[in-house]
Amino acid sequence: MSVRLFNTLSGQQDEVTAADGDVLRMYACGPTVYDFGHIGNFRTFLQVDILRRTLKLTGMKLRHVMNITDVDDKIIRNATAAGIPIGEYTAKYTQAFLEDLASLQIEEPEILSRATEHIPEMTALVEKLAEAGAAYKTEDGSWYFRLAAFPEYGKLSKKDLEGMTDGARVDVDEYEKDSARDFALWKATKPGETSWETPIGPGRPGWHLECSAMAMKYLGESFDLHAGGEDLMFPHHENEIAQSESVTHKPFARHWFHVRFLLVDGRKMSKSEGNFFTLRDLLLKGYRASAIRLALISVPYRHQLNFTFDGLTEATNAIDRLRTFVERLKGATLAAGTTDELQAAAAKAEAEFVAALENDLNTAEARAPIFDLVRTVNAALDTGKVLAGDRERALEVLAKFDAVFAVVADNDAAPTAAALAWAEASGRMELVAPELLARQSITDAEIEGLIAERNNARKQRNFKRSDEIRDELAAKGVMIEDSREGVKWKRK
RNA sequence: GCACCGGUGGCGAAGUGGCUAACGCGCUGGUCUGCAAAAUCAGUAUUCGCGGGUUCAAUUCCCGCCCGGUGCUCCA
Structure with a gap:
């Protein structure tokens, strides 16, 4: 049992291993907390979550660090515009980010580290880089990394520095750099900007620096795996490697995991295209958190x-099939014992599920055996061939599936309720879909009452009234099933 | 311009040098039901963008072309 993952650095599939033979040490680039997270962000965090959960499934222990970038140009700009300290500004979005992770059933890393709480670690790294001749200070007090000091630059993204044009873009505040490609480690204070008094002078950290400093603080100079979105490969991760390895002369991370960008309606998501969605946007349109999760994880990373x-609707329906199955199975009256066929079917599904995940996290392939098992057991249930021991085994496999996919257990009410509360509190009710409001407009007690009335109508064979009630409930997103065991209902 | 990725049924999406090309959603029909729903069964790609090539055999390998997308700049 071992997970094989594509490694950007080696360019091939490598087995994921813990160098210390015990705990897998991984670092994943987290969000810059200047706004609410969008689904593109979450696809990456979700795929890292799949990785996390798969590794745990195979028995690995984890020490996973994620940074929160709580100081950068956009944050300073927005906080200044809002007239509040950046700490206050970022606290709000950090909180929102953590709530969104919870909504999507994304496990929190063992360690969440904020950039602004690691300034000393960062300046110390700059000092070490300066000693090694890889960093220099410019006249305005900024510090830069000297690319020429790190010949291996480009080894991750397979870029050839020689072929890159020098000086194509130079920021106004970077005119003093030795080479246009040298990147900022530490930015000198500008009037009115947040800054820290430090041994290397006043200023604030460049973006890349925090990840090197924090990764090494919590994981050591060399660790097992580093994850992030594909866009970070260059230059961010390349810069992290340069900053770290120039000091340690050890491989920074052995395995690099990059998640591909998502498209929305076939285009890159952007605010100007009008195809930009935050998690809240989707919840308020009436989609459930689990469907968003499944839609974002079903295509391999x-x-x-x-x-x-349409993809969200499909995911919703697929989840319903699984949830309906689990409920049906749990509620069935079964005799004790096991059958060879169903035990074998469960074992096969379980083995194929795990094997697919171990094969570079092939989530699409991993789903298939689970749905196969559902069909097999449903069919057996129809003909009364399932025994209690078969049920236990099937539920066990479903639980294993959900330990990674986390969509069958229904945790959808809270995220939707929270999104609605947010919309109300922030005066954004126009974002709420009418269907969602309709669904919220009926209480469980009212539903039960209508169902009781419908049952009476049905007893009297007054099907007209019975169907009216069913339609009325359907309009409010309540689905009814008349089963042998009685009437069942569920909200959409 | 340079680099990279993809083009599989109505849609999403696996996969493999040779078993009936997974799985999900949808649709059609049967069973069940007062009717539905759920569930199940059957059908839904004689075929994997197009044209060549290699091979006993290619959707799978190679070449060319067409189409779509992405990166090369802040970005998950």
């Missing part, structure tokens, strides 16, 4: 995912 509302 190395492939481009085209996000559509």
Whole structure:
């Protein structure tokens, strides 16, 4: 049992291993908390979550660090515009980010580290780089990394520095750099900007620096795996490697995991295209958190995912099939014992599920055996061939599936309720879909009452009234099933 | 321009040098039901963008072309 993953650095599939033979040490680039997270962000975090959960499934222990970038140009700009300290500004979006992770059933890393709480670690790294001759200070007090000091630059993204044009873009505040490609480690204070008094002078950290400093603080100079979105490969991760390895002369991370960008309706998501969605946007349109999760994880991480509302609907329906199955199985009256066929079917599904995940996290392939098992057991249930021991085994396999996919257990009410509360509190009710409001407009007690009335109508064979009630409930997203065991209902 | 990725049924999406090309959603029909729903069964790609080539055999390998997308700049 071992997970094989594509490694950007080696360019091939490598087995994921813990160098210390015990705990896998991994670092994943987290969000810059200047706004609410969008589904593109979450596809990456979700795929890292799949990785996390798969590794745990195979018995690995984890020490996973994720940074929160709580100081950067956009944050300073927005906080200044809002007239509040950046700490206050970022606290709000950090909180929102953590809530969104919870909504999507994304496990929190063992360690969440904020950039602004690691300034000393960062300046110390700059000092070490300066000692090694890889960093220099310019006249305005900024510090830069000297690319020429790191010949291996480009080894991750397979870029050839020679072929890159020098000086194509130079920021106004970077005119003093030795080479246009040298990148900022530490930015000198500008008037009115947040800054820290430090041994290397006043200023604030460049973006890349925090990840090197924090990764090494919590994971050591060399660790097992580093994850992030594909866009970070260059230059961010390349810069992290340069900053770290110039000091340690050890491989920074052995395995690099990059998640492909998603598209929305076939285009890159952007605010100007009008195809930009935050998690809240989707919840308020009436989609459930689990469907968003499933839609974003069902396409393997190395492939481009085209996000559509049809895809969300499909995911919703697929989840319903699984949830209905689990309920049916749990509620069935079964005799004790096991059958060879169903035990074998469960074992096969379990083995294929795990094997697919171990094969570079092939989530699309991993789903298939689970649905196969559902069909097999449903069919057996129809003909009364399932025994209690078969049920236990099937539920065990479903639980294993959900330990990674986390969509069958229904945790959808809270995220939707929270999104609605947010919309109300922030005066954004126009974002709420009418269907969602309709669904919220009926209480469980009212539903039960209508169902009781419908049952009476049915007893009297007054099907007209019975169907009216069913339609009325359907309009409010309540689905009814008349089963042998009585009437069942569920909200959409 | 340079680099990279993809083009599989109505849609999404696996996969493999040679078993009936997974799985999900949808649709059509049967069973069940007062009717539905759920479930199940059957059908839904004689075929994997197009044209060549290699091979006993290619959707799978190679070449060319067409189409779509992405990166090369802040970005998950």
